[in-house]
Amino acid sequence: MVLACVLAGCKSTPPPTPLNLLNAQQMRGHGVYQAHCVICHNDRKDAPLNGPSMVGVFKRQYLPSGAAATDERVSATILHGRNMMPAQGNMLDQQDLDDLLAYLHTL
Numbered sequence: 318m319v320l321a322c323v324l325a326g327c328k329s330t331p332p333p334t335p336l337n338l339l340n341a342q343q344m345r346g347h348g349v350y351q352a353h354c355v356i357c358h359n360d361r362k363d364a365p366l367n368g369p370s371m372v373g374v375f376k377r378q379y380l381p382s383g384a385a386a387t388d389e390r391v392s393a394t395i396l397h398g399r400n401m402m403p404a405q406g407n408m409l410d411q412q413d414l415d416d417l418l419a420y421l422h423t424l
């Protein structure tokens with residue numbers, strides 16, 4: 318697996334968990350994603366929209382910007398925005414954010 322990553326540059330990640338296998342929190346996060354993220358980010362295919370696809374976002378070591386793919390870094394991006402990405406913090410409470418991160422981890 319590690320060797321495959323080295324050879325393939327870790328570009329291919331396992332596919333997102335099918336929606337019917339998500340737990341209650343992940344499913345709520347999917348709802349938050351539909352409401353706030355899906356217009357700019359694909360979550361079921363690799364093609365970019367306004368922003369990069371979220372497929373495999375936590376399965377890779379780095380975010381598209383090159384920052385580490387950690388909960389802290391992704392939360393900060395969501396709350397404060399980044400370049401052309403508007404801040405989403407005023408639309409989400411802590412529960413929404415937790416659920417959203419749980420969903421992003423299934424992608």
Ligand code: HEC
Binds near residue numbers: 368381405
């Ligand atoms: C209006 C469009 C828009 C919306 C809505 C939006 N984003 Fe983004 N997002 C972008 C763009 C554009 C970028 C690329 C920013 C850059 O790095 O220049 C981006 C980048 C990102 C990144 C990568 C950051 C990095 O360091 O590379 C993550 C993660 C992300 N968005 C998650 C989300 C999540 C989760 C939501 C929903 C809460 C969301 N975005 C909503 C446009 C959007």
